[in-house]
Amino acid sequence: MAEPGALVVTSSLPESSEIWHGDNLELLATLPDESFTVVYIDPPFNTGRSQARHVTTAVRDEPGVSGSVGFKGKSYQRIRGELRTYDDTFDDYWAFLEPRLLEAWRLLSPQGTLYLHLDYREAHYAKVMLDAIFGRESFLNELIWAYDYGAKATRRWPTKHDTILVYVKDPENYHFDSTAVDREPYMAPGLVTPQKAARGKLPTDVWWHTIVSPTGKEKTGYPTQKPLGILRRIIQASSREGDWVLDFFAGSGTTGAAARELRRNFVLIDQNPQAIEVMRGRFGMPVPEAEDAPVTDASGDPEPSADPEALLRALLADARDGFALAVPALPDTRATRAKAKPKVPAKPRAKKAAVANKSAAKSPVTKAPAARAAAAETVPAE
Structure with a gap:
């Protein structure tokens, strides 16, 4: 097996959905032209600081021990675990991002769509660059993801939205199916007929969606994790079942989770070993074998002398060519549901x-x- 992160030119798509570890620009070059119907990327926002989040778990106390009171009056202790981080500082952000956007254009199919997720710091510069790469006529939408969470600024209007720029490869031939998207309730249902209120409406270009709950099941503990509902809507609208989806700033793997749920194939790429670890857990992939695991001390932490490459090899056990992990598909329960559905006798x-x-x-x-x-x-x- 090649060393983790080794570049192996395949010039073809994998046989099934995979997670790749390594430099995304190098790995993107191994993929064939016009392979993906959707490319969604959520690159670092260039905030000028490191992004970090502690993984915190709640453990039930023994009777009589003080702690936070939760469900059914049980007492819990919150255990602060490992710190997951990535650097969000770039000397020349656009020199970093431009070649990757050029690769995104190359990899999009003729009916494909790019979704570039940024915040207010870089969205306007990105629009100018994407106009140059795709052409202004290929600009489809500026989506606003609005939320109301986090710190409240006192010396300016609080920033409570992200921007998603949407570009298509061919403005005359792109795939967009609004009927496949989950409808949302009217904000003023009393102003429409009961039939319309019951049916709901198609989403507009402003998406009101909460962030990932800090205590919900969807949370992975990875910094800047995006909600599953945002990615589900994107993939529903711009791809069909069986199409290929690409995310080369994969982070916690939300794009892959939504794609797998909707029965699309996907390739996820990230250079951060912690992101690979989070995705392994999210997709229910096997943990490293005992003989491959790094040496640990009594507390379970890696010994300072432990080989970092050994840690990475353990993390990427069973990797294809040293940098890819095959993701198991979800079982197809549709046929089972159809078979179990009671038959209604035909009317005479x-x-x-x-x-x-x-x-x-x-x-x-x-x-x-x-x-x-x-x-x-x-x-x-x-």
């Missing part, structure tokens, strides 16, 4: 037709229409 349509025909014979006013209806509904005997 021929008998109804005969009754309608008999009724028509008694009424000269309705005779002709009823007779036509009877002829249309009559099922020939086998």
Whole structure:
């Protein structure tokens, strides 16, 4: 097996969805042209600081031990675990991002769509660059993801939104299916008919969606994790079942989680070993074998003398060519559900037709229409 991070030129898509570890620019060069229907990227926002988040777990106390009171009055202690970080500082952000956007354009299929997720610091510069790469006519939307969480500024208006720029490869031939997107409730249902209120409406270019709950099941503990609902909507609208989705700043793997749920194939790329670890857990992938695990001390932490490469090799156990991990597909339960669905007996349509025909014979006013209806509904005997 090659060393982790080794570049192996494949010039083809993998046989199934995979997670790749390594420099995304090098790995993108190994993929064939026009392979992906959706490319979603959420690059570092160039905030000028390191992003970090501690993984915190709640452990139930023994009776009589003080702690936070939770469900059913049980007492819990919150245990602060490992720190997951990545650097979000660049000397020349656009020299870093431009070649990767050029690769995104190359890898998009003729019907493909790019979703570039940024914040207010860089979104305007990105629009100028993407106009140059894709052409202004390929600009489809500026999506605003609005939320209300986090610190409140006192010397300016609080910033509570991200920007997602949407560009298509071919403005005359891109795939977009609004009917596949989950509808949302009207903000003022009393102003529309009950039928419309029950049906809901298609989302606009402003998406009101909460962030990932700090205590919810969706949380992975990775900094800047994006909500599953945002990625689900993107993939529903811009791809079909069986299409390929690419995210080369994969982070916690939300793009892959949404793609797998919607039965799309995907390639996720990230250079951060902690991101690979988070994705392994998220996709239920096997943990490293005992003989591959790094040496640890009594507390379970790696020994200072432990080989960093050994740690990475353990993390990437069973990796294809040293940098790829095959992601198991979700079981297809649709056929099982269809089989389990109770059969509804067919209505005796021929008998109804005969009754309608008999009724028509008694009424000269309705005779002709009823007779036509009877002829249309009559099922020939086998």
